[in-house]
Amino acid sequence: MQDEVEKIIEIKNVRKIYRMGNEKIYAVDDVSFEILKGEFCCLLGTSGSGKSTLLNLMAGIEKLSGGEIIIKGKNIHKMNENNLAKFRQRYLGFVFQSYNLMNSMTALENVEFPLIFKRVKTKRRKLLAKDMLLKVGLGSRLNHKPSEMSGGQQQRVGIARAFVSKPEIVFADEPTGNLDTKTAMEVMNLIKTISKENNQTIVMVTHDRRLADYADKIIHILDGKIQSIEVIPNDTMENDPTLEKADKETAATEDNIDKMVLEEKDMSLPQIDVDSLSEIENVSINTIDGDKMTDINEKERGIEE
Amino acid sequence: MRISDLMKMGLKNLSRRKARTALTIIGVVIGTLSIVIMISIGIGMNTSFRTQVMELGSLTTVTIQKNAAIFDKDGNYINSKEQAMDDNLVNQVKQIEHVKVVSPVIYRSAVMYSGKYRSDFQIFAMDYNAFKEFGFPALTYGSMPTAENKDVFLVGSDVGMNFYNPGSRMYQQKQIDFSKDKIKLSFNGWDYQMDPKKKEKKVQLKDIAIMEKSNNEYDWNCYVDISFFMDHYKDYIKTLKAEDRKKAEKALRNYDQIRINVDNIKNVEEVQDAITDLGYASESLSMYLKPMEETSKMLQLVLGGVGAVAMLVSAISIANTMVMSIYERTKEIGVMKVLGCVIRDVKKLFLFEAAMIGLFGGIIGVIISYIASFCINKFGAPIFSSIMNNGWGQNEVTKFSIIPIWLPLLAAGFAMAVGILSGYYPANRATKISAIEAMKSE
Secondary structure (H helix, E strand, O other): OHHHOOEEEEEEEEEEEEEEOOEEEEEEEEEEEEEEOOOEEEEEEOOOOOHHHHHHHHOOOOOOOEEEEEEOOEEHHHOOHHHHHHHHHHHEEEEOOOOOOOOOOOHHHHHHHHHHHOOOOHHHHHHHHHHHHHHOOOHHHOOOOHHHOOHHHHHHHHHHHHHOOOOOEEEEEOOOOOOOHHHHHHHHHHHHHHHHHOOOEEEEEEOOHHHHOOOOEEEEEEOOEEEEEEEOHHHOOOOOOHHHHHHHHHHHHHHHHHHHHHHHHHOOOOOOOHHHHOOOOOOOOOOOOOOOOOOOHHHHHHHHO | OOHHHHHHHHHHHHHHOHHHHHHHHHHHHHHHHHHHHHHHHHHHHHHHHHHHHHOOOOOOEEEEEOEEEEEOOOOOEEEEEEOOOOHHHHHHHHHOOOEEEEEEEEEEEEEEEEOOEEEEEEEEEEOHHHOOOOOOOOEEEOOOOOOOOOOOEEEOOOHHHHEEOOOOOOOOEEOOOOOOOOOEEEOOOOOOOEOOOOOOOOEEOOOEEEEOOOOOHHHHOEEEEHHHHHHHHHHHHOOEOHHHHHHHHHHHHOOOEEEEEEOOHHHHHHHHHHHHHOOOOOEEHHHHHHHHHHHHHHHHHHHHHHHHHHHHHHHHHHHHHHHHHHHHOHHHHHHHHHOOOOHHHHHHHHHHHHHHHHHHHHHHHHHHHHHHHHHHHHHOHHHHHHHHOOOOOOOOOOOOOOOOOHHHHHHHHHHHHHHHHHHHHHHHHHHHOOOHHHHOOO
């Protein structure tokens, strides 16, 4: 049934090998999977598992050692740097762990930044950037510099920047890595809401199992290999009538998470309230560090499809 | 990226590191300043040589003298030879390429009388058609001779100052106003002796024209058309002693000088060579100017070299600043690339920043150069006047540093070019920064 939806990213036998002296390190080892349009895909793994490398490969930031990555029908690693840059302008957005805002620029200017590269005229640019900042709830901080904002606010600017040019795909590398749990959840909700609104594809890298629960598809990565692929059926976007329902469900999930965050404040150890997440079917629950991974039946089905 | 956005961003980046940008700009300012000042002094020197030589006549004029000086290889005067010049030669010279106007010249000593006062001077008889071509100064009174009226007596601006009363004890002087006072002309100068039995022939001057002051030979002499001169001089010869009369008649058969006007200063030498081929020796002021200009050219080279060294140092400092700035902005460049900035734009951005450092430095340098040049002209006399005044001219040189209109434009442009050149390597480095830098967390 997923065949009806466009495959926006195809990863085929991708390999990335680093050389450390005489030793070869397989950061990404023969990985293949697909991401559908409008999907929220999460690459989940411990640090050093190769998930970030995989993201970088998908964005064309790092060079492949083998295999191919096809985004929107184009083999991005066959493009020259110029075309790749233009491709990024058109189709890709980025959210970084350390925000990577320009410190000398105001929030508004930072959001305008990718539009500058796209040669959008100043007036239109300002309008788009302002709209985007309003959407992320920073309407009152347009002219503040990153140094005058909290981490959460900075990441919202980062998100506004990533989404301002309405890219079809947004890559997010540990977008909440530098944020406290409550802010992290806010940020995640924001990403999810905006992306669902425009049916944008999100590829997020995280080591945090709880964040992965926002995803439609979770790809578990360990030592450069895919361990399992989970698809959460509720949130897949294959049939339009369910869209509204999906949104409602998302909202419900958000409520739960808020509850969870509140509860968490009282707890000394960050643990997931299993009940609050039980609405989502067939979820495998791991410890937060994600070092133990439970196999699930869903995994096999996902691969077959 | 739009060019306006690129410029905005570049300027913003420069203003982010004000101190460093300012210091680098100061380097360029010093470089530009030294180049402009050095060149301006060179130009000042050239100009002063030229004006000093020009006081002696036009630089495009070549003359063939009756008594040609003979020089040895080193340019020392050895002897002179007499050259016979007639209309035949005039016509031959006219055929030479690049020759614009040729005029035979006869000059004699003459006297002017105004009441009790007299003045001894040189009268030059030339072809009236050539007056304009030889760069005669504009008239302040009267009009130039024409085909209908050739009998105009052209007076140099300062001739009127030389009148004195020979009868008075102190040779009392008087300023004569040619436009009002009545003047009589006589050729009874120092050349020949008059027949004592005959009366000195004085010609009443009816049509006088006065020339503007021009600080050259024209100021002190009088000029007439050759026909006017011949008419009256022949009358004068009749009043001479018998033997002098023969001498004077014989002398009149040949011209004293042939003046040639060349179309361009560059062709003067060529024309002179052609005249040498005709068997005549000629002279021109360009001949004197040449060694002087060579000297000043060498001086300019030395001075320019000093400026160039300063500029080189500032170029290195621009490169250093840009390299530093790229190190600092590695991550920023990475982010820009991830956000879709084309490599060409990265390069352009850094080249623009470097160019702006150069341009700002150039502009400020030019402004300071004007101030410095003013100061040199005002206070530099003790040093420069000894170098620049060669004692030929009557007018002291007061401008030692001249900044022509093209120099500031050239200097600012050059400073900008230096900026771009020295920014080229850093900009290239910037393009090689990988987008991965953006992904590294601090």
